Amino acid sequence: MAFELEERCIDVADVKLGMYVSRLDLPWEQTPFPLQGLEVRSLEDIDKLRELCRFVYVDARRQVIIDNVPLKILNRTELPEARFQARIGYRDEVDFAEELPRAREAMEQASTLVDRVFDDVMQGRELPVESVEQAVRPLVASVLRSADAFFWVEGLRRRDSYSYNHAIHCSVLAALFGRHMGFAEETIVSLAAGGLLMDVGKARVPAELLTHPGRPSAEEMEQIRQHVAHGLDILHASELRDADVIDIVRTHHERHDGQGYPAGLAGVEIPLAGRMLSIIDAYHSMISEHTYRPAVSRHQALRAIYAAKGTQFQAELVEQFQVCLGVYPTGSMVELTTGEVAVVLAQNQARRLTPRVVILSTPDKLALTTFQVMDLMNQPEGKPQVHIRRGLAPGEYGIDTADLFLQGGADRGVRGATAC
Template sequence: MKKKIPVEDLRPGMYVSELDRNWRDTPFLFQGFEITSEEEIEELKRHCKHVFIDTNEGSDVSPKPRRVAATSFTAVASGENSKERIIHLEKVVENFAPWHRHAPRYQDLTTLDEEIGQAKIVVTNTREAVYDIMEDVRLGRSIDTSGAKKVVADMVDSVIRNPDALMCLNQLKKKDEYTALHSLRVCVLALAFGRHLDLSDEELNLLGLGALLHDVGKMKVPNDIINKPGKLTEEEFTLMKSHVPCGVDILEQTHGIPSVAIDVARFHHERYAGGGYAIGVKGEDIGLFGTVGAIVDCYDAITSDRSYHAGMSAHDALKKMYSWRGRDFQPVLVEQFIQCMGIYPIGSVVELSTGAVGVVISVNRTRRLKPKVAMVLNPDKTPFTPAKVIDLMHQEGAGPGRELEIRKVLPPGAHGVLPTKYIPLGG
């Protein structure tokens, strides 16, 4: 039963279901958490005059023992919470078992063309926020948690409407801005993957916040080590690995970041069969957010140009990651990530059955082999004019009796085709 009470009457054990204002105007990630300390009550007093408690979820008159929810404001990486991470991971994995069919939670609400303009604004704001966060960490200042939550919430809204817009903008990569833009791209990838996994709006906000902040510890590692073109020495690699515990420590000392969100930073270099760092956990102990973080962090790293390697194509990266399933990543989740990205990910340069060349600009979430393709070159490899986008689902341009389909994926730069020239970028 819900009950409206003044904040002065709050005490540990009560479950706050609603605030007297929008959650985005407070340090709390979202409404709905159990009070576990006097400090939380003091924080509520600073922002609210009254709240609504749910006596079915928490105590009314006297505190009673209750398991802290995985999305609780004060969720911690304790043994009990670790158990919840495992249960949550198992539940998500079970949803994608061959015998378990379910309707997806989300349907596209906008087209790519409708969403791309708003997505561009979101990326611009998020990019600025990431640079501010990185600079604050580098100088030892507090992270602007509310600002980070705001840009993540905007990204969640865009991904729920149509994830392809932000995924198109994810193709814009600059080697000299890798660390900052990597955090932005990992956030986009995590949210698109989380949407595919049917995570709730609240869970997407938690996942996105953790993904955006997962690499803050790198601000404490010298740039000459991060950008070293050659192989790191054992001492240098030890220093590089320190970015994980350093980042976790920074986030744990930052007010308003739940531990389940910090799991992305805590576990994104752990590996399914072991052998990762910095804790050395494996299997389901990595948890859902840690596993998602590990998958999307790896994908962006191996598809990006760095000082020490050239990024591989998205298609090749997904094939490589598939071969690593069971060793580096939870098998079902890496398979679902490939499903999420599409057999032909956005930005892929492809050759069609006619010999024409195009760039994939939008995936088909029901028919993975039938994306939308921006036509670039005719079969004789002359420029395709006028510009045209073909939806392979409807086989436009195939001709009588001919089925237009993708014959193969071409390597990056084939025929001089630069994908970012052809994907929608919002004008």
């Protein structure tokens, strides 16, 4: 990925497996290393560096995957205070259509690994930190390459278990929010891992409480709220030591005005990671189907979050979250002023009310089998201008975007469609 380096000079004795060496204290031509940049994959690499150099520069944002198993960054107990400083201006590095296959592959891998994580926890086994890393890293990498591709793929998924779907979507949202805020990649990985695991404690809540139709009673709600304590117990019994992930699990139900749980924390008493993920958790809960209420549109959910700024959620973070997702987030179903149903394909950063959309129906709401892409910001002059009339809830008008995913037609339509 072509992002700027975050270089740190270290003594060669401190070089470890998994580091990426970006510069040496001598010219690369005087070493046996073939390229200007060394992925430290073996003890032999370390020995050779120690033989040739006194100090080296490493890219603090880049981690090397060895034998397809990521090193465990999720055991960091001491995190730099500057990790939440916005200092990276991310831009899409690849075209949306080019990223789609990689986004889909990352989604499928994350789905498989999340199943494994929850199954291990439900069976009383230790949380598999390696599986969390392997799920999160490709997901984060895809979001950093293209802000919209992963949300297009995620928006077209067939919905299975709420817990699994919630875990993956919150993880992706955390990665996108972290990218928008300009955090370093490793900080974004921690946020994404926190999004994946913040409700892992529900694996120890009786299943009938989570699937029972109707709103839970006060007594049942108290049992459900114990998932925070269960989640912390699960993390403490594992090898995961990342302080940001633990903060997220501990505080994602706290509220800015002190009316949350379990500790009734308020304002800056809530860690920043927890404040961010509380917004994400509430947003995704609203756009998801529950046994006691239907899903609302993404646009409606954003409006509800915005209405709660300064009370439930920190106002500044709410405003950044709104800018991050756009008025009509990628993957949203919308109705156009022509009557056609469309799904938001990608944001136009200059004008957030005019994204690119894929048209799914005729003006009479009859589903199409071939798709056209329309850029609402760049419409032909001299013709009536089309706008978004309103956001739609999932499945409204009987149109299910997941059917497009199962048919495999949506990606082909996006890659092959001509703009209309």
